[in-house]
Amino acid sequence: MNRLHDWPEPVIRVQSLSESGLKSIPERYIKPATDRPSLNVEEDPTNMDVNIPIIDLTGLSEEGNNLPQSTMDQISLACREWGFFQVVNHGVCPGFMDQVRETWRSFFHLPMEKKQAYANSPKTYEGYGSRLGIEKGAILDWSDYYYLHYLPLTLKDYNKWPASPDSCREVIDEYGKELVKLGGRIMKVLSINLGLKEDRLQNAFGGDNFGACLRVNFYPKCPQPELALGLSSHSDPGGLTLLLTDHQVPGLQVRKDDKWITVKPAPHAFIVNIGDQIQVLSNANYKSVEHRVIVNSDMERLSLGFFYNPKSDIPMQPMEELVSTDKPALYSPMTFDEYRLFIRLKGPKGKSQIESLHSPR
Numbered sequence: 001m002n003r004l005h006d007w008p009e010p011v012i013r014v015q016s017l018s019e020s021g022l023k024s025i026p027e028r029y030i031k032p033a034t035d036r037p038s039l040n041v042e043e044d045p046t047n048m049d050v051n052i053p054i055i056d057l058t059g060l061s062e063e064g065n066n067l068p069q070s071t072m073d074q075i076s077l078a079c080r081e082w083g084f085f086q087v088v089n090h091g092v093c094p095g096f097m098d099q100v101r102e103t104w105r106s107f108f109h110l111p112m113e114k115k116q117a118y119a120n121s122p123k124t125y126e127g128y129g130s131r132l133g134i135e136k137g138a139i140l141d142w143s144d145y146y147y148l149h150y151l152p153l154t155l156k157d158y159n160k161w162p163a164s165p166d167s168c169r170e171v172i173d174e175y176g177k178e179l180v181k182l183g184g185r186i187m188k189v190l191s192i193n194l195g196l197k198e199d200r201l202q203n204a205f206g207g208d209n210f211g212a213c214l215r216v217n218f219y220p221k222c223p224q225p226e227l228a229l230g231l232s233s234h235s236d237p238g239g240l241t242l243l244l245t246d247h248q249v250p251g252l253q254v255r256k257d258d259k260w261i262t263v264k265p266a267p268h269a270f271i272v273n274i275g276d277q278i279q280v281l282s283n284a285n286y287k288s289v290e291h292r293v294i295v296n297s298d299m300e301r302l303s304l305g306f307f308y309n310p311k312s313d314i315p316m317q318p319m320e321e322l323v324s325t326d327k328p329a330l331y332s333p334m335t336f337d338e339y340r341l342f343i344r345l346k347g348p349k350g351k352s353q354i355e356s357l358h359s360p361r
Contacts, residue, residue: 006121007121018300019220025142029227053084055075080285100175115128127148141231142229145215183212183240196321205277205311206310211336217301217305221300229295230251231292236275236276237275238277242271243271245265245304249301255291262294274288277309277336285322312337
């Protein structure tokens with residue numbers, strides 16, 4: 001495991017590059033022509049008004065699920081056709097969402113030496129980082145990030161969370177509580193929509209012993225956004241992702257019918273997407289979907305991805321209720337820990353990670 005103890009070359013903070021006033025980006029950040037954000041897609045009139053579904057969760061609470069059937073159907077359709085949807089009236093206070101986002105923005109604008117105190121390593125990824133994957137000479141993404149564990153409690157370490165700005169740790173803790181509740185409610189809806197008992201999916205995650213972590217992404221201004229990506233194309237390795245984004249600065253793109261659709265974030269919405277582990281458990285009834293992040297030259301962008309994950313040492317495999325002679329199990333068992341290591345060694349690679357796990361036929 002020594003190969004995971006340190007980064008293969010010195011870590012450069014993208015924010016420092018951006019703030020240095022350079023006019024062109026270093027070669028390390030220039031994507032191959034096939035991966036660059038195509039400006040033609042942005043100008044394609046058929047994509048201008050397309051957006052991922054926006055779904056009103058009024059009626060979904062801790063007390064129970066009182067969503068109308070029409071809303072359940074909307075969620076089912078979004079999971080099967082998009083793998084992504086936005087939720088509004090989700091129960092998290094809009095003012096608190098703004099506070100969380102601005103608290104993290106303040107962190108990224110602290111002096112570099114304060115942030116460096118939390119520098120991460122490939123061993124756990126926890127802390128302040130600027131790259132994924134340990135491949136030497138890899139083409140890098142135009143972003144910095146902060147990654148931390150929220151659950152299980154054995155991994156939750158306040159000392160690895162930022163101590164400033166003031167109240168940062170309390171804000172993160174409260175945010176985690178709110179998103180764990182919301183994630184659990186959405187898991188019940190997904191379970192029912194798959195034709196299962198409402199707690200079936202949660203139980204497959206380990207019941208109360210599931211995992212949760214937060215990755216805060218910071219995308220500085222980029223002088224040549226047409227050559228770079230803030231985050232390369234990937235599907236999320238975990239279970240369910242709840243993303244809070246900047247309202248005013250679009251950046252997330254979702255792949256749909258071989259086109260990249262730029263998501264237009266609704267105010268105070270969470271963007272929800274299916275991760276690879278739910279693709280495995282649902283035997284690909286629900287699929288994780290490739291997405292990436294574009295950057296721009298005028299504005300920085302911040303987003304918070306909260307990952308609701310299975311317990312790390314349970315073998316994940318298709319649930320027996322969703323396996324039949326017509327649709328045999330598509331994936332062999334693999335724990336989330338094994339899968340995460342697989343991703344960390346290789347870095348983001350589109351959908352190739354999950355596709356490589358198909359059971360041999």
